[in-house]
Amino acid sequence: MNHCDTVCREALQAAAPADLPTTEVERLCRLLGQASLFNGLACTDIARFARGVREVKVAKGDILFHRGDPCNGFHLILSGQIKLAFTSADGNEKVVDILHPGKSFGEAVMFMDKPYVVMAQALSDATLLYIGKQVFFEEMAGDPTFCRKIIAGLAQRLHHLMADVESYSLRSGRERVIGYLLREEEREGEGVAEGQVSIRLPTSKGTIASRLNLTQEHFSRILHELTNARLIQVEGRTIHIPDIGRLRKSLG
Numbered sequence: 001m002n003h004c005d006t007v008c009r010e011a012l013q014a015a016a017p018a019d020l021p022t023t024e025v026e027r028l029c030r031l032l033g034q035a036s037l038f039n040g041l042a043c044t045d046i047a048r049f050a051r052g053v054r055e056v057k058v059a060k061g062d063i064l065f066h067r068g069d070p071c072n073g074f075h076l077i078l079s080g081q082i083k084l085a086f087t088s089a090d091g092n093e094k095v096v097d098i099l100h101p102g103k104s105f106g107e108a109v110m111f112m113d114k115p116y117v118v119m120a121q122a123l124s125d126a127t128l129l130y131i132g133k134q135v136f137f138e139e140m141a142g143d144p145t146f147c148r149k150i151i152a153g154l155a156q157r158l159h160h161l162m163a164d165v166e167s168y169s170l171r172s173g174r175e176r177v178i179g180y181l182l183r184e185e186e187r188e189g190e191g192v193a194e195g196q197v198s199i200r201l202p203t204s205k206g207t208i209a210s211r212l213n214l215t216q217e218h219f220s221r222i223l224h225e226l227t228n229a230r231l232i233q234v235e236g237r238t239i240h241i242p243d244i245g246r247l248r249k250s251l252g
Contacts, residue, residue: 028049028050034101054129057127060124063119064122065116071115071133073106075131077126081124082099083097084105095210096211098123098211110136178226179251184199184201195244196241198238201238
């Protein structure tokens with residue numbers, strides 16, 4: 001993580017846009033430094049992005065953009081959760097992804113110079129940074145290392161998408177739900193957990209079901225089956241797992 005403090009203040013004054021006070025640039029530098037995208041960049045390098053960055057605070061349920069809206073930049077999540085989804089004309093929704101702090105979205109559409117193909121909605125109160133494409137493109141033009149990081153991030157997202165297609169095509173609903181619970185535990189925990197653990201579902205069961213390409217009824221039925229098998233215990237949005245090793249082995 002990059003930290004802008006008094007040590008680099010003079011350097012920031014030289015690199016920062018003239019219309020932004022140094023204290024604001026330092027603040028933006030600290031916020032940007034929370035993202036893996038900017039890991040390894042010096043404070044002065046990050047400071048140049050300040051002229052194209054604005055902080056966005058949204059409340060739970062707020063829409064950041066709709067499908068078809070023009071894309072002139074991308075978002076970086078600092079706190080909260082964001083849902084990306086398709087919505088049909090009759091209101092049916094398919095959740096494409098649920099994003100957490102540190103994740104970014106919108107880069108691919110920005111590079112293609114196309115409108116958004118999904119809608120984005122806050123699943124909780126959230127704070128994001130919106131980074132305009134013009135300053136982003138200018139920085140990419142002068143930094144091959146940064147370009148490689150962007151390409152790596154997009155490639156990782158493509159790999160994630162292919163894993164989703166494989167899961168929907170080849171794995172049963174039960175396997176998808178167990179896999180999701182195990183991934184959530186890994187995201188929340190540190191290292192490989194053993195024994196009894198508890199997981200707090202980050203959003204509603206209906207949203208998670210859509211993300212796993214399941215109906216809410218099917219998702220609830222699978223949770224009930226796992227409960228009967230004594231692999232989990234459901235308490236509202238909290239999932240208690242008596243033995244996570246046993247749950248892993250149940251995937252076969």
